[in-house]
Amino acid sequence: MNSLPDSSSIAPLSGNTASDTARVVRLAPESELRIEVEFGYSLTLKLIEGVAEVFGCEIIVGREYRFSGQKLGVFTWQAAGGADYVADDTPMPIFLNIHTALEQRRATAETMKTSGPRVVVVGAHDSGKTSLVKLLLNYAVRQGRQPMFVNLDISEGGVTMPGTVSAVMVDQPIYPEEEFGSLGLDLTAAGGSGAPIVYHYGFDTPNENTKLLQRLVGHLADTVTARLVEDDDARQSGLIIDTHGCADHNEFELLMHIIKSFSADVVLVLGHERLHSDLLRAFQQQPQSNISILKLTKLGGVARRDKSFRRQSQVRKIREYFYGHPGNCELSPFSLVVGFGDVNIFRVGEEHLVPSSALPLGADRKAGGTRLVAIEAGDILLHSILAIVDAAPRSASTAGAGDSTNESQTQDEEDFLVLANVLGFVYVSDVNSAKRKMTVLAPSATRLPSNRLVMGVFKWAETV
Template identity: 40%
Template sequence: MAYNAPGTSRQFKLAKESELRIEVGTETSLRLRLLSGSAEIFGTELPPENWVTFPPRLKFAIFTWNGATVEVNGTSEVEYVADETPMVSYVNVHAVLEGRRARAKGFSTNDIDSSQGPRVIVVGPTDSGKSSLSRMLLSWASKQSWKPTFVDLDIGQGSITLPGCIAATPIEMPIDPVEGIPLEMSIVYFFGHITPTANAELYKVLVKELSRTLERQFSGNAESRAAGMVINTMGWVEGLGYELLLHSIDAFNANVVLVLGQEKLCSMLKDVLKNKPNVDIVKLHKSGGVVPRNTKLRQKDRSYRIREYFYGLVNDLSPHSNVVNFGDVSVFRIGGGPQAPRSALPIGAEPAADPTRLVPVNINRDLLHLVLAVSYAKEPDQIISSNVAGFIYVTDIDIPKKKITYLAPCPGELPSRFLLVGTLTWLES
């Protein structure tokens, strides 16, 4: 392991089936290029001879199946070659999924069950490499001309869009190791919190809503149906987390469950799903390159993710500051408020909060530094079942003038007057 000063160049000769693991420094970027052989990052091939620039804080591994020489230039905090990786078992899973896609493509769309490709759900505890494995399976599939759907249910991290959301998007080409997953065609539902404990019932409702939306898309698109989906999940696998995991497997009709790095979880799932013969549960080893993150680091990662949404990965976007009158927008929170008055309940019963109740929010300075979602809903009663157009960040609330100043990724009017608020905060630095 090494820390390298800026400007220093070094070469690594990688033996077959080995990988170079790198953690870019926190302040400066790092460049690398493939000098000979072939290599890939999370399933996406490196172009020969072209320098690729990686921004600060990125963590990745360059893997080679047959051997490669790589040149690295710039600052890294960690840098080492590993010859023990689980990649062969991962690519074997990919080969099985390919076979299932090919079979599904051969059936007519009238045969609903047989024309359905693999629906893979990747599960495991925090920091077990679920996102990386998901990326590999998606990139390998798209390299074979499939367009699988990526579903991200990890509200704490957010691989497609911001944390606090669940989302899905088709993957039409191998995922860029720097840019990540494209946003253009994504379907996003705003949960608004980074942990499901804030409103577990709402999380379930949104998961079901997303699954219904995708089912409608698949019913009219045989190609997408055969390509199937890869579903990334949260790292919380006990108690409520486990319950939500089972709910997700059920909601998306997952037929392949990949369990990363936990015997106990694998055993529990085999036991609870034993009556579903069509569901295969496969235990895989996690990569030794997975970097554990503490709470502070996760918080930092979320903050960078939000910043990236507005400013781009390397500050290449120019967000717009806009002003809107209080009267031109309606802000809502989902969940809260009693379901029924105490008088309508049995004696001794306590009124419970309604997890899917739409609560109008008074515009005041409590909204400062919050990230709000802009709903596609046309009417308030459509808000829960509607996905979102994007996000704004509240930078100022002028109570006397009744005006909100906000940051948006693009100029122009908001696509809707309905805004959703959760607990997603960001202090712009």
């Protein structure tokens, strides 16, 4: 039935071939095989017969799927047989019930020409939020829906880079190997109704700049709502929103802001008893709110990822942005030489993040945290990931680093740019301060789509 080498027989990339350790595993109905593959190892999965899925995406009989640095469950509803090395304490029947209830709301929205469910998935770290989001999106797509996926889990990057918040309409499955990368987004297509909406936050935890994150969430919610007004299918399919793990009070405030900004009507709370009761209490005080808050226990299968595994996942995400997914969709990035005078570089205006070597040019630090400050290009950029953001409308007349003498005009632009859509990213592979030039890795050989670049905390040495 299902041919699945399990995690105990993973072949090192440089070592044995998969055939040395291949094993056939039979899955009973409603059971799953849990697989954990560390970075530096790979595992090939092939379905011999039957029907199985990974986070709601059906896998194809006979095709080889290769995983590395990933943890996943291969689930079957129907297959019969023994149950070696598999788990039957799976939450899938509960998730299917949730999907069915959401689908009923979508059908009603279609008939009544209203909006579909607006679902937020919240919970503890490593409780399975992203996995549930993928599953609900995949099930909706299998049903012919086009839900909006909103990613507010800034540490993972969703459809693009870590350190961003984004929204994209999903009309194709999220394949298990490439995960969200399989949606194959073209950020430079920004503007069209199907184009992703991406804003740059620049950090990988909410606490680093909660005020900025709240501002971006509010802005993203407004943009998504405006987009849905024009798109009946997406509006009736609704939203599925992934969030960062909630551990403290700050994060609770942020979750409340997310729920309110997106007018969420379904909140799924995974593995976090206290968060569930805090949310219930908060919404009991607002009896007019029409919201369902459901508690789901964190069930077996969801794997813990330590700091190093998470960091390696981020690095892979960054690499895949430029090079694509090995074997499936490989990309060839280009090296471009960019003069310091040809670009304007900004950074989020947190004082402690701006070293004295990168003092802002006439910037207003008093505004504190939720705007950008212009910084001087130089060695500080080496190995940084820079977001290319849509230039401010007025910028055509003020282009060029440091040419803005009008302080209030500079401040307007800094305020505008923090909310500007991200058009893509470059990686700074070399800086030559003496010649006032830097070399960047870019996904395309054409000129950068904007000369406004924003620096976050993410550094990546390409050799990693």
